[in-house]
Amino acid sequence: MSETYMGFVGVSTGSSSIMRVFPKWAEILELPTRKLIGHDVAIDSDPQVYRDLVASIHADPNHHGALVTTHKIAVHDAAGDLFDELDDLASTFGEISSIAKRGDKLTGAAKDPVTVRLGLEEFLSPTHFADTGAAALILGSGGSGSALSYQLGVREDAPSEVICLARSQKRLDHQRELHEKAGIDNGLYRYVVSSGSDDVDALLTELPAHSLVVNATGMGKDRPGSPVGDSGLFPARAVVWEFNYRGTLEFLRQARAQQEARGLVVEDGWRYFVHGWSQVIADVFDIPMPQETVDTLARAAAEVR
Numbered sequence: 001m002s003e004t005y006m007g008f009v010g011v012s013t014g015s016s017s018i019m020r021v022f023p024k025w026a027e028i029l030e031l032p033t034r035k036l037i038g039h040d041v042a043i044d045s046d047p048q049v050y051r052d053l054v055a056s057i058h059a060d061p062n063h064h065g066a067l068v069t070t071h072k073i074a075v076h077d078a079a080g081d082l083f084d085e086l087d088d089l090a091s092t093f094g095e096i097s098s099i100a101k102r103g104d105k106l107t108g109a110a111k112d113p114v115t116v117r118l119g120l121e122e123f124l125s126p127t128h129f130a131d132t133g134a135a136a137l138i139l140g141s142g143g144s145g146s147a148l149s150y151q152l153g154v155r156e157d158a159p160s161e162v163i164c165l166a167r168s169q170k171r172l173d174h175q176r177e178l179h180e181k182a183g184i185d186n187g188l189y190r191y192v193v194s195s196g197s198d199d200v201d202a203l204l205t206e207l208p209a210h211s212l213v214v215n216a217t218g219m220g221k222d223r224p225g226s227p228v229g230d231s232g233l234f235p236a237r238a239v240v241w242e243f244n245y246r247g248t249l250e251f252l253r254q255a256r257a258q259q260e261a262r263g264l265v266v267e268d269g270w271r272y273f274v275h276g277w278s279q280v281i282a283d284v285f286d287i288p289m290p291q292e293t294v295d296t297l298a299r300a301a302a303e304v305r
Contacts, residue, residue: 005035006284007057007066007099009075011222013038015246018277021301025277026097029178031285033064041071043222049079054079057099058106065100065284067277070222072097072112072143073174083108090136092181093101093150094164094174098280099279108259112147118279119272120151123238123265124212129159135237137203139227139292141166144243145216149175152212153184159212163203164229165192186288204228206236214241223245228254270305274298 022036039053054075057063068075072095080086080096089110090096096108111212115224116230128134128190136152136159138145145164152162166172172191194200213234219225221244228251234240240255247270278297282289 002164003035003063004062005032005037006031006063006064006079006281007037007039009039009041009053009066009071009099011040011042011043011070013251016274017246017301017305020304021277022059024300025297028296029066029281029285029287031281035101039066039146039247043218044072044265047074050075050078053083054099054106057084058101064068065098067280067284068097068099068140070218072110072152075099077109080108080227082286083226086118092145093143095146095185097143097276098283100284100286102286109283110143110147111276113150113270115148115279116144117151120148120241120274122271123241123267127157128210128212128239129155131162133208133211134210135159135161135163135207135214136208136214137163137165138214138215139165140215142216142218145214146175146178148185148214148216150178150182151188153159153179153182153188154196158188160208161190161223162188163190163192165194165200165203167194169193169273169299194227196233197227200227201229201232204232204234207238209236209237210238212239214243215251216243218244220249220251222245224248226250226254234258234262237265239265239270241267243269243272245273245277271298274301 023034026034056092076094076096084105085107087109093110095110098109100107123148164175217227242252259266280293
């Protein structure tokens, strides 16, 4: 019998810790394969590239399915019609982060809304915004940024304002449509097109103390740099969340450099990474993923890290 495998659709998959972590997790979870293969795709590739990749995963009987990062919206937009089923969140968010098979059917799911909530709950008090009057600034409006903006909008303890920032109006329009579909009061959101770090630095000065500032741009992982300029100053006692855990991580280093002087709470993307992969693995292999199992996987991953 031929060897089977799970896929990982990204930009530079070979440098991800999951390549070392997955075999250990597969052993713990007793998965039918210990092999993970990377599908590296350049950012903003031609739609046909995504269609060919999705079709090849569907046609390959040894391919169990895949996690999609960076290209989640692109996969949905270019190849959504190739799936037999999309879950409600994939349709609402216009993204696909999990590609799975159920018999002959190819299914797509959006796991970011779940993953981002699980990650946020680990370090942010359920009454943080009510207690402080803080706002939220989300830098980047791809799949992860959109998921966070949604979760902040449906959260019982909502920020005083959620600022959604992107390099293009198209991405912001996508977010606005998402919020409207979800029935969230658009009065909560401010949509800002940014031409560079000067815009971000100016927004940082407007934020009240304790605000949440998140790097969801992919900068510092998929491409070097930070959305914050060298003179950017985080709000006092802000909660700063870097979605990345690997790469050049300029944004994370900026936050840590100001951590003591500004009284910041700084989180990297490691637990977000653990939640993201565990949720997709559960979907691809159709297995339960209770919190105690996630904790076990996190400990095993930390040994490899």
